[in-house]
Amino acid sequence: MTYLAKSPWIIHYDASSCNGCDIEILACLTPMYDVERFGIINTGNPKHADIFVVTGSVNEQNREVILNIYNQMPDPKVAVAVGICATSGGVFRECYNVAGGIDKLIPVDVYVMGCAARPESIIDGIVTALGILEKKRSEGASAPVVTDHHMNKEHHKHAEGGVQ
Template sequence: MGYSSKSPWVIHYDASSCNGCDIEVLAALCPGFDVERFGIINTGDPKHADIFLVTGSVNERNIDIIKQIYDQMVEPKVVVACGICACSGGIFHDCYNVIGGVDKAIPVDVYAPGCAVRPEAIIDAVVQGIAVLDQKAEALKAMKKGA
């Protein structure tokens, strides 16, 4: 288990979500659910972040920003799609300005459905994300050794 997978730092971006999932992401970090006690901190800097929590259904205006944040993050990195809009577009699927799901823009590792996604589901997804993060770190190490 690497240092980053013990206490991964998360970054959050609202990709045209209704705020419901965003405040639940924050609520998961705050007292009540309090994942900060494990050292999981919400950071504003993509370069410090290990896990990318994306909420919302992604539209034409912000798809580039999601890609940009994803590219700025340092490997290994994990993307968690929070909420049903981020997974598939949800209730907004038919809207003209909705692309429908984060996986249309960047590769997603863990899906956390729900409208709005419950903090328990976010925590569960982050825990699954930690396992993925470990795998990716191992693969990265092996690749470096091989090179």
């Protein structure tokens, strides 16, 4: 890949991450690393986003949020798992509330190493994702709507019952 035809926008979601990777993603946007020179903008709206950047691992409460954001994104879309927690659960994989990496829930295209992931490796991961995005675009690929088969129905009921 030598150039980009369009400016890819990213959406970032913190799924039970410790903040370490999150602040490094933010650091990528700031003058020292400045990914905006590649046309990359961090947006808050999934409908505007091409790349889904997730930090941290899947837990009971954020399952539906991750799915919700992923399914709202337009095709073609790419998911990037940033940091070891998003890849496999990392040091927290033995915690009772951690189900594991993001790929337990949604298809992941790029894994970024590190605890916390360094801005350089995050940028490298995003640039790799851009290549995959271009490929998906040229193939006209469309991702299926992902549903969660493991969602604990009982907890779901609790949430609806909520506090009055």
